[in-house]
Amino acid sequence: MSIKGQAAIVGAYEHPTRKAPDKSLAELHADVAKGALQDAGLTKQDIDGYFCAGDAPGLGPLSMVEYLDLNVRHIDTTETGGSSYLSHVAHAAQAIALGKCNVALVTLAGRPRSEGMATGTALRVHGVSPPEAPFEIVYGPTVVNQYAMCARRHMYEFGTTSEQLAWIKVAASHHAQHNPNAMLRNVVTVEDVVGSPMVADPLHRLDCCVISDGGGAVIVARPEIARGLKRPVVTLLGAGESPRGQNAGQVDLTTSAAARSGAAAFAEAGVKPSDIKYASIYDSFTITVLIQLEDLGFCERGQGGRFVADGNLISGVGRLPFNTDGGGLCNNHPANRGGMTKIIEAVRQLRGEAAPAVQVKNCDLALVQGMGGSIAQRHGSATLVLERTT
C-alpha cells in the first residue's frame, strides 16, 4: 500500500510574528490552527485528527486538544525535532488512507526568542537521561559546533569552500527581500557571509539560521474533501523517513539520513530529482542544505559546493529554486524547528501564492526536506514530494 495520492494539504498558515513576548505557547498553537482552518475554508468541527511534536505545551496533544476543545479520533505525536511535521503529514496520509481520520490538523509553535534562548551556542540536554550524555555533553557540543564539524569534514574530503557555503545564504537573502515578515530582509553577498564573525569554525554568524518566535500549521485531508474546497489541490505523492545516529562509533559527517528518506520519497512518488521544480530544504545552517542536496541526489556526492555556487538556488536565476520565503536562514525558524515552514512555502509555490518575484513558473512538483536533531550526532530526516493536481 502506498500513500501516493491518498491525501492533500488543504490548509497552510504561517504565523506572521517573529517575536511574541505577550503570547503563550498554547495561544500560538491555537493562532496557527485557526489560520490554517481559515486558509482551507474548513471549520474546527471538520477536524478529526490532530498531530503535534515536542514543541507543543503541557502534555502535547492532550493539552492542545483540550485548549481548542477538539473532537478528534486520531492523534500522533511523532517527535524527530525539526523534521517532525513532515512525518506528521506522511502519517496523516496513512491515517486517512486507513480510514482513521478525514481531516488532520498539524501545529507547531514556539517562542525561543522571547525566552532568550541561545539556541545554537548553549549546551542542551535533550529528553530524559540521554545515554550518550556522559560521552558527549562534557565536551561542549552545541548545535553550531556540531554542524561546523560536518562543514570542516566536507571541506577536507571534497574541497568545499566557505564561499560556496555562503552562496546558500546569499540565495536565501535574495528571496527574503520580497518577504515583508522575514527577519533578515537585506540582500547579502558572499563577502558579507565570510566576513561575518566566526561562531564555530568554519561557520560564521551568517551561515546560521535566525532564532525566532512564531509557528505554523497545515491541514491534511482526504482527496474528495480537498476537491470540494476552493483552493488548488496539493497532493502528497510520496514520503520517506529515516533516523540515523553515529552507527555505534562509525561516524560519517558528510552524509545524512536524507539519503534514505529521499530515496524512499522519490520511489513512492515515481519521480526523480530533475523533475522537481521547487525545493524547500531544511536550513539550520548553510552546510545542512549542502549535505541534504547531495543526499537527495540533486547533485553528486561532494559536488554540493559547485552546485549551490553562483546563484543556482535563486528563483528565476538558478536551476533549483529553494526556500523562496527566505527560509530559516533569513525568514524565521519558529521553535528552533524549520520543518513546518518548509512545508508551507512549498504549498505556496504549488498554489502559485508565493511572492510574485520568487514564484516559480508552472510550479507543479515540489520537494520538502526536513532534518531534526544534528547530522553530526543523531538526527531524523523526512522528505515529502508534493504535486499540484488541479
Add this chain to the structure above:
Amino acid sequence: MIEGLDALKLPDSGARIEPYWEHARAGRLALPRCAGCGRVHWYPRAMCPFCLSDDIQWEESSGRGTIYSFSVMRTKSPYVVAYVRLDEGVTLMTNIVDCDIESLQIGQAVSVRFVTRASVQVPVFTIADQTGGSR
C-alpha cells in the same frame, strides 16, 4: 572554558558501564568489545548494539588516534570540540586541549589524557609528539 558544564547533572549510565568509569578514574580509556561478535562500539552500552549480546569485555585503548573533524567554538574562552578516530577503529567525541587552536588539522595524530568534567573523569586529546614519543 566550557560554560555551563559545572551545572550539568549527568544521567546514571548503569552498573554495566561501571568498568568503563573505573578505568577512567585510573586514567585509562577502556573500550567495550563484544565477546559475541567481536566488534568494538562507541559510546559504551549495556549490550552490544550490533548483535545485542550483553557479554561486553573491556579492553584498554592505545589512546592514540587521528582528528576526524573539529571546530573551534569562539566563546570568550575558545575551546575545540572534535571527533577523534581511535586506532581501534571507533570515532568518539572529545576535546583537543593544550594545542595551538589556529593550526589544528584534520588527520593530525593525537593521544589521550583524562580531565575532570561535571565530576567525572573524561578522555580528551592532545597533539601527539611528532618527534616520536616512544623513544
